[in-house]
Each structure stands twice: as C-alpha cells, then as structure tokens.
Amino acid sequence: MPYSLVHGVEAILPLEHQIPSLRIAIEEGLSDEDNVCLQLEEFEALDEKRLEAQQRLECYQACICRTFNKKVHPRSFQVGDLVLAVQKPIIVTHRTKNKFVLKWDGPYVVQEAYTNGAYKLVAKEDLRIGTINGKFLKHYYA
Template structure:
C-alpha cells in the first residue's frame, strides 16, 4: 500500500512489537476469538468484529479490576438480553432521564474519572513490578559493547521452531551500540548488516 500510494515509511526505532505490549496483547486476543468464530467462513471476519469487540470490552479484566467498557464509556454495558427483559440497570437508566435525577447523574459522571485514576495507578505499579522481573532476566543479555560477539533471534522460527532447530543465528560482531536500544552488527567476515537490531532480540555469545 505504501509503495502504491507513494508513502515513505520511516521507522523511528528498530522493529520491536514488545515495546507496544498492551496493544499487541489485545490484538492477539481479538485474533484468537476471530479465528474461533470464523472457522466455517473466514472472509466475513469484518462482520463478526463488532460482536468480538463487544465481548472483549465487557469481559472482566483482572489487571484493571473491571470491564474496559466501563472505563471507556463511564457506565456498565447493557447486554442484548436486557433489551428484552428489563433489568434494574435498564430501569435505572430510564429513571435518570428525568429532571429529578440530576444529582444522581452528576455523581455518575464523576465516578468514572475516579475509577480511571485508580486503575491507572494500579496499572503503573503492576507494569513497574513486571519490568523489574523482566530486566533481571535481560541484564546479562543487554550488556553489550563494541567488539563483542552476539547471537540474533531468528523471528522466522518463533512460531514454527521445529523440534531440533535453534532459534538463534550467528555469531555476529557488535560494531556500535546506540542510545535508542539498537545495535549495529557485522558478520564474522566484516560485512555490516543492512539494518540495526533491537537489543531485546540479541543475547551475548559466550565462547
């Protein structure tokens, strides 16, 4: 598409999907559900997407302690069955349409903001704890300097590794380590690779 419309694709950092982990995780969940609901006919996935999204938004998430729908819209979702059999929630929504319910409506408008702040603090703390655990595992792998030898992760084998195949290729020689987390490598014959590699796809080669 970029070539067809003359769009120049510029990457600010080396390709690293893990850096956008929250989005990639959500996309992965949606793709798994779409595969299940489109097994008989995969070409109508776009027609199934609204239902899949609604199911995702209205599922209780442990990390935030509530439904994403509530944080986004400031109200609990009305399920399709509630349109046929009016529940207390639907009756409450009807009551809030009257002028006498104005104070309650103001409270309902303020409550989501408080919940979002609470969830944000929880998410920051949770991500911080996960980062500490992850960094401890990567400490040795990321300790690179010019002249070191390293192995590069072969992403082609990530999903189809085979029983005896190795997921790493190399070794390669480190030419330069950049502040943005990328590394310039060269083959053992001295030929530099065309693109830089993200540090997270590298581990030190120990002889």
C-alpha cells in the same frame, strides 16, 4: 456501573415500567424543580465516579506493569561486544529431528548502537549483517 459511567444515569429496565418499582415511583412523584435538582446532584456525582474509575484503572495498570517488568531483562551492548543473534526465521515444529538445531548465529561484533535498542552487527569477516533489535541478541563469551 459501567452503564451509568457512560450514559450518566442508572439503567431502567422495561420491566420496571410495567411493574412499578420504588425507584420509578419516587421519580414520577417528583415535581419539575425537584427533578432538576436530582439531575444536578447526579451530574455532580458523575465526575466523582469518573475520577474513582480513573484511579482504579491507574492502580490496575501499575500492577500489570510491575508484574510484566519482573520478567523483563534489559539487554544493552557496547560497540565492539561479541554477540549471538537469533536465527531467522525460527520455525517451531514438533518434530524430533529439529530438536538439536542451533537457534543462535554468530558470533558477531556490534558495530553501532542506536538509542532505541537496535544494533548494527558485523561478522568477523567484515560482512555486514544489518540492524537487529537487542531482544534478539545475547552476549557471546569466548
């Protein structure tokens, strides 16, 4: 239970104190030494519960990562490649008159490629466009 993972003990409802339950009867009938031993056993079991929760979390994250990476198409460009860039800003409207508006600008030439996936672009007239992330680019085939 999430409560037991956070607090280290099972939750006891106020109703269980008013109407005696088996769990409360067992805990009240224990001596101090037995109660301490029971607490130590629960404390040792808590580490195991945390490890199990951590393993389930890692499995879940790996599954989500695999699912996400199926849709990712890495794009890499070399210096000198011709590319198209997404027009900025792209405003999505539901009007039909904007249906056939071009979404890509270009072609541009990649002047410099950085290690973090960013590229410096230059227009064919040696006009510097600036730095743009690779996910906003696509290859241009003349």
